[in-house]
Amino acid sequence: MAELEDIYQEVILEHAKSPRNFRVLEGTSQQAEGFNPLCGDKCKVYIAMDGDRIQDISFQATGCAISRASGSMMTQALKGKTAAEADEIFRSFHRMVRGENGKEDPADLGKLGAFAGVAGFPARVKCATLAWHTLEAALHGQHDPVTTE
């Protein structure tokens, strides 16, 4: 059985308390808004691109520990990555939190591997992916707010 410690890992709790890059990114129009209509959680992701590369990234959110930590650690993981690399990391992350990662090792995702425990809490997958869905919208210029539904 999945234990609480699997999901509320120390690194997750720490990021939830003090999320990094938790601010509006000035001087960029590349941003998107995401909602989880079931719980009312909201997220905004801002990115500044340098060519194809994410030069800076920030987010703001109201939500649970999982969604805040996920947004925080996402911004850290993606700074300096190309759009294609970000897409690939998102796909791996998504497979991991849904428990579909098969042969992949959560360790390949670095610090983001801490979210592997979410797979044992299916009701919380949407919390862990809200910031990522919002990022995808910001990255690919989708202007309507995204939802996790």
Next chain:
Amino acid sequence: MTAHATVTPLRRDPAKTSFDVEKIRADFPILRERIHGHPLVYLDNAATTQKPEAVIEAIANYYRHNNSNIHRGVHELSQRATEEYEAARARVQSFLHARESREIVFVRGATEAINLVVQTRGRANVGPGDEVLITAMEHHSNIVPWQMLCDEKGAALSVAPITDSGELLLDELESLLKPRTKIVAIPHVSNALGTVNPVKEIVRMARAQGVLVLVDGAQAAPHMPVDVQDLDCDFYAISGHKIYGPTGIGVLYGKARLLESMPPYQGGGDMISSVTFEKTIYNKLPYKFEAGTPDIAGVIGLGAAINYIDAIGMSAIAAHEHDLLEYATREVAAIPGVHVIGTAHQKAGVLSFTIDGIHPHDIGTILDREGIAVRTGHHCAQPVMDRFGIPATARASFAVYNTREEIDALVRGIEKVKEILG
């Protein structure tokens, strides 16, 4: 078509006071479930209540022995099914203290009951420049259908405000009753805050202006005796699954005079008297509003649920739940960092709370691991959350089978939440 069932309202015994919660718990098989290794502590009753054996058995019995379509066959099974179905209508009539059984319309739930009124009375009577008045404590089901109607008709939706404790500002509500107000829609009990609204007084105010009143009774019917004649409301909506009955069945009560004047909701079989390609003559009440084969098993299950409630006595249930709510409020509010949302003088069934610095979702996940089921989120009442400036709450809601020991478990669970996330 059979005639209405002859109605003999059930005799109620208000003096019934013997209340044995352990005996009641034994009637609910699901309460023997273990969740993550703990006994189930089910405190999500405002979302849906659990079902007693009598309800489960009534549904199974119908499918095993009496399954047939109603109101049509001359054969024995159809007779039995029709009798059971109409007997349930009589139970509901008695439960809501309606004057006539034809004032009881079976629908899918309180949501459909409200939509029925919106789509019939609303569409026929609300026009450009008219107003519909609701309150700041509605469930989405008593907002969105009216909003859709107002958008379609060019009418305005006005909202009566509430206080910080979650009570309606009655003076403000009265001043919002304008000459163009066509209908007032209010909850009897707020699902997010637990506030019991003074429905009788609001009906009196609306009546003075000639305005109709629809009451969303989904959260009241489980917790208190409801007398629609005493309230004098025009419409009253309830959900079967919140009063120990099955999902997918609900009731719209409407005054016969109004229901008769309203156009049908859906067209189809059973709602007609005669059909030709030129003209259809609609059936009489309540069948005019029950097109198609209804949820027969659901209706029979609802009848069994009301029998079950009657056998305990609604006054006894209300007293037990009031004790639980008072105890829970005292114990939970005493935990440092916990804030009770909704502190009206008159409350029923619901304890909404927040914990400083901890999101309700995390509260819900940790309590779940202790076997405690609560609802977390906006409770389909986002404007209520906005009113209190919070994204969400955790909500414990009580039913006849809950105990003080379960509230103690909730308190221990909240302590654990604080330990992990505090």
